Amino acid sequence: MKSLRKAPLSRRKFLASTGAAAVGVTLSGKFAMSAEDAKVNFYNWDTYIGETTLEDFTEATGVEVQYDLFADNDELFAKLKTGNPGYDLIVPTNDYVERMIQSNMLEPLDHSKIPNIANIDPVFMDPAFDPGRKYSLSYMWGTIGIGYRKSAVDSVPDSWKWLYDSDKYAGRIAMLGDGGTVLQMAMKYMGHSLNTTDPAIIKQAEEMLIKQKPYIKAFAPDNGQDLLLAGEVDLAMEWNGDILQAMEEDDDIGYVVPKEGGLLWEDTLCIPTGAPHPENAHKLINFILDPAVGADIAAFIYYATPNKAAKSLMDKDYTDNPAIFPPPDVIARSETAIYPGQKVTRLLDEAWTRVKAA
């Protein structure tokens, strides 16, 4: 287990944000369009599946999996925007699920073909971004919080204040490079919902960031954990998975979701419109939601599984890890980002440009 855990967890790593990634195993040739030959085209994040999950699936069902990788939601969205090039199963994050539903890019799921839905924790079954789970099923979830160097802080930095509104850690702070998220967490710190769309509050968040900017060392394109590991910064706003990876390498690193609450994200299994093999996609979803398979995947990639039955098979190292499963009261104060629409997206982006130009 220990040795397996080193390499993974790198899903949202740096390449994701630069677009420089040419990671994917390119799909060869054209997809056969005739309904349901024994194939399924799975489009997923890098290192985001169990070590043998796909081979096991082929062995169990005889359906061959063609596997392709995307680096971030923007890439996934851009690729499907002009029509599905032939994928059967994709793994978008919650706010992108919303965008895709709005744009008719997802096929409704046939729950009767996925009996293993019963294994999913009921709290995940009716989210705001997809009421009743018509289009998406929960795959993995996590948080955005603060990764920190234990020896460099006098107490656990359990407030966004230390990142957004204080010079205590001046020059030792890394923020995410994603402007929307950074502004949303600022609004969260100010006591608003992170889904606030009020221009006045967005403006306040912008002003606070411009004021704080001199104390911030980096707006890191998803490599905050590297800066933390290298000792360049002592506080880093990051995805929990990335900090977990850093914690594996260095005992002096901790992770906390601030008391104001953080951002909850959820990656989901969806079938894109025009999928050539929807039957097989349903089969693969059902397979992934199997307790033993789900436990295998979770043990390998070390993200929080929404699969109750799978979680009950996992050891304490995993289930009691606060960086994977934050305390329930913190989760209660955290929020999922809701896609705010093009207008507010533009407001946020313009505010971010002003922060960057300042």
Added chain:
Amino acid sequence: MESWRRNPLVFAAIALPPAFWLVLFFLVPLGIVWLYSFGENIDLVTIETTWTLENYRRAGEPEIFTLFVRSLWLAGVATLVCLVVGFPIALVITTSSPKWKSWLLLLIILPFWTNLLIRTYALLNILGSRGRINEALGWLWEMGDGFLTIIGLGQLNLLGERFTPLTLLGNNFGVIFGLVYVALPFTVLPLYAALERMDRSYIEASLDLGAGQLRTFFSVIIPLASSGIVSAIIITFIPTLGSFLTPDLLGRGQVDMIANVIERQFKSANDWPFGAALSFILLYATFFALAARSLLAGRRGREDAEAF
């Protein structure tokens, strides 16, 4: 050069594939982006070309203007540094023996064998506050401080109480350093080509007729190499102006350039029309610079012709 008139079929056969390539994979996509720049987002996935000028108007917002100016400034300084550093390098290569020449040229081209991303990460490792440079400086500080203690000046803290690492990243220095590092080979090669073509007898004549080394350099070598210098400036400045990886990593997201805004429009902001308009403003600026250059060159050519 006139032979194509005599063999139009052969010419067509040779020219057709590249022309086809150019039209299909360059002009058509560029045309699509151009249409986007006059478009509006109807919904998340639909862009309608309504011939609105809104996207170009938005480019005049103060923060965008700031970023344009900053990009021009950073690219300008980087180009200047490249020229000042690249010219002596090109001169050394030109004047070295043929055997050395090929080795030196290889050294110039060598960085291209490694991916830009990896080289940039290597720079992070060198320039970081705990990077190699600061490590070396920290060691020097220790040595100096130790020495002062030995000669009895330790309590005066002449070198400061503690070693403070230099900030080499996340500021203009980091970005310019990175831009120069990436662009330098592009500067050296056209300079080398120009200097290599130069007739050495002019230099000899200049020295024989009593001009000093410096005067020869500024009054003979530089004017003779001017076409190479202009090419070097163009080929350095234009790609540098559009950098986004360097400001992102070596600027630590603190010193954004205009390409960072463009990249965001095509990704997280999902505002392709605005991104397209910004791209085209950059393209127009480049185009006018090139046009001005060829106009100037043309005029100079005529003046030269009249002078003789």
